[in-house]
Amino acid sequence: xxxxxxxxxxxxxxxxxxxxxxxxxxxxxxxxxxxxxxxxxxxxxxxxxxxxxxxxxxxxxxxxxxxxxxxxxxxxxxxxxxxxxxxxxxxxxxxxxxxxxxxxxxxxxxxxxxxxxxxxxxxxxxxxxxxxxxxxxxxxxxxxxxxxxxxxxxxxxxxxxxxxxxxxxxxxxxxxxxxxxxxxxxxxxxxxxxxxxxxxxxxxxxxxxxxxxxxxxxxxxxxxxxxxxxxxxxxxxxxxxxxxxxxxxxxxxxxxxxxxxxxxxxxxxxxxxxxxxxxxxxxxxxxxxxxxxxxxxxxxxxxxxxxxxxxxxxxxxxxxxxx
Numbered sequence: 001x002x003x004x005x006x007x008x009x010x011x012x013x014x015x016x017x018x019x020x021x022x023x024x025x026x027x028x029x030x031x032x033x034x035x036x037x038x039x040x041x042x043x044x045x046x047x048x049x050x051x052x053x054x055x056x057x058x059x060x061x062x063x064x065x066x067x068x069x070x071x072x073x074x075x076x077x078x079x080x081x082x083x084x085x086x087x088x089x090x091x092x093x094x095x096x097x098x099x100x101x102x103x104x105x106x107x108x109x110x111x112x113x114x115x116x117x118x119x120x121x122x123x124x125x126x127x128x129x130x131x132x133x134x135x136x137x138x139x140x141x142x143x144x145x146x147x148x149x150x151x152x153x154x155x156x157x158x159x160x161x162x163x164x165x166x167x168x169x170x171x172x173x174x175x176x177x178x179x180x181x182x183x184x185x186x187x188x189x190x191x192x193x194x195x196x197x198x199x200x201x202x203x204x205x206x207x208x209x210x211x212x213x214x215x216x217x218x219x220x221x222x223x224x225x226x227x228x229x230x231x232x233x234x235x236x237x238x239x240x241x242x243x244x245x246x247x248x249x250x251x252x253x254x255x256x257x258x259x260x261x262x263x264x265x266x267x268x269x270x271x272x273x274x275x276x277x278x279x280x281x282x283x284x285x286x287x288x289x290x291x292x293x294x295x296x297x298x299x300x301x302x303x304x305x306x307x308x309x310x311x312x313x314x315x316x317x318x319x320x321x322x323x
Contacts, residue, residue, distance in 0.1 A: 121220025
């Protein structure tokens, strides 16, 4: 992947060309080039989570949008890759250059419980959003990938920890382990990056999260790899895998297909998968509804249960269904 394409991925975009409509579904009426400057009206999410009704001794998760998931993991509130902005990208003279949100977040930060733990998978604009992080409770523990904590230096966050692959930390009885994935980490083209062989470059993580003998994985952003097999050998079957399923056309080298997401969930031994990283921003050439259609079919064939099917839905371990 050339430098220009890598920059567009880091920014949160795919190629700035009209959709090739891979899935045969209806095309959006505007190209991504138009969305860079204007963008469609943001629609409301299909469901609104109600975290006040969640039971503390259960495991409950709601898809807020893109890679942002709110979880109550047996009494510990966790937020993954919080991105609440209407547009993500780099700022020049007060203007944000990057994709605009298609669907509003299912909950505002003001309506969420204060997170005990925030997991940041990597430094790309659509996963590490500074305007959102400015409003995170300063007392939250924030875990981020190696060589990315400098991006948070100007924020009021008091507990920021970098984890490299294989490293662990405990927060309020929850163990977090950083896992390797197949992606890249630089936020701007001139930065050093682990995927380029720079040992001190920006890295990119998935996370294994465990408490009370129960575990889940937040896969962050990744192309297909088989490193998750080792997790199953050590931990056994998982309660839930949060897997990215979109932005694979033409970014197959850094984003998995829905079928590959299901296969990696199988490597983890996860019987329930929350499909994320689709339908929130236009980032690539597949039609916006294609990832979930392909995921649901692949999950059916693999005997895997989808945790949610649209933004705003909630899943709980006790109910085993979305609501």
